[in-house]
Amino acid sequence: MNNAEILTMVVSALMWQKHNGSIKLYTDKAGYAFIRSRKLLALWNGGIDTELLENNNYPIDPEIFWAAGKLIALEAQACPCVMLDTDLIVTLPIQHLLEPTGITALHSETLQPEVYLPPSLLKKPSGFSFPDDYNWNTLPSNTAFLYIRDKSFKSFYLNESKRFMFWNMEKPTEMVSQMVFAEQRLLSICADRQHLPITYLLSDPFSLLNSSVIHLWGFKNLLRQNENIHTIYSKQLIEKFEDELSLYSVFTTYVEKYILCK
């Protein structure tokens, strides 16, 4: 993570606390050490859990299923709950949007065939088959933000996902399709299978009507490649949030030490 990505994580955690409640981080020992080195341990008012991921022994290949840690954390968390990526900032209170829904994700995605492979091209564990009643036309859901109200659906979704990920060790030629199937497409398929609607925070990720969500998403690649972009992005983020977060010393200290001193 570069400084702009970390700044995004800082703003994300603090804005969530400010407007929407407590927030907890699930990470491993390496993640914890990194956070401690940056003096950010106080960022998550719900605490930091390293035990869950360190002690987990699910037969999942972390290179293929690089976001499986999110699903393992989701499994441990009581419902209702929100799973929030560290590169996503919710800028406003949204409880009123979540309360009437059973499942809320960030936005739907298109079924781009290079990303969301047809079932015949997905790598599968030995002896695995997809249920006949999977609706493959359902649009996947971006789960950088995911709210699930009921434990029963959460368990159903995660069991389907684990069934696909466990012992699924054959390396694909790229490292996107298997993961986005297990996390994002399966969410929508499982909801469809249980006749549960998914509500989206954004009807279109790039709509100018969006007043509540900033998500780095694929922009991270540009941030990592270009120092000027890194600087301008950080500047804009600080200008937007410095008044609102000025009372949080973890924010002001981080900005002073790692962004402005560069």
Add this chain to the structure above:
Amino acid sequence: MSINSDFKKTNSSGASITMQHYIFAFVQDVVNQPDNLKRSEQWLKEYCEKENVNYFELNRQLSSFFELLEAYRKTKTLVLYRFLQLQAQACFIDEERFALLRIQPANYEFPRIAADMGTSCSDKNTITSSHNGGLVGGHLIGL
């Protein structure tokens, strides 16, 4: 606690209209006639001294602008175009003058995007977790 933001205070005294015209002409020269760079740089330095503008800071901002321009020319993405516009402002080049630089626009259909879309998406088919440029809600932080 407040942040002593360097981002805000550099060259914040501004530049006179004449100075702004000159900076614009300088950038235009570099964009269109890079052969004259040395002579133009010398003039820019003299202008800055005359107007009490921090030449080194301005030069740093201009270098960032030219680096971004180079990156933009390779990709032509809307998000880089927005960054270029912002960086131009740090060089005292307002939107009107920026338009006069005639930098080739980003690869998208402007009217549809302007009405309905935010940062950096040219095609509904790219709304998946694999594309590179997407910054969701960029407009909320002026990008």
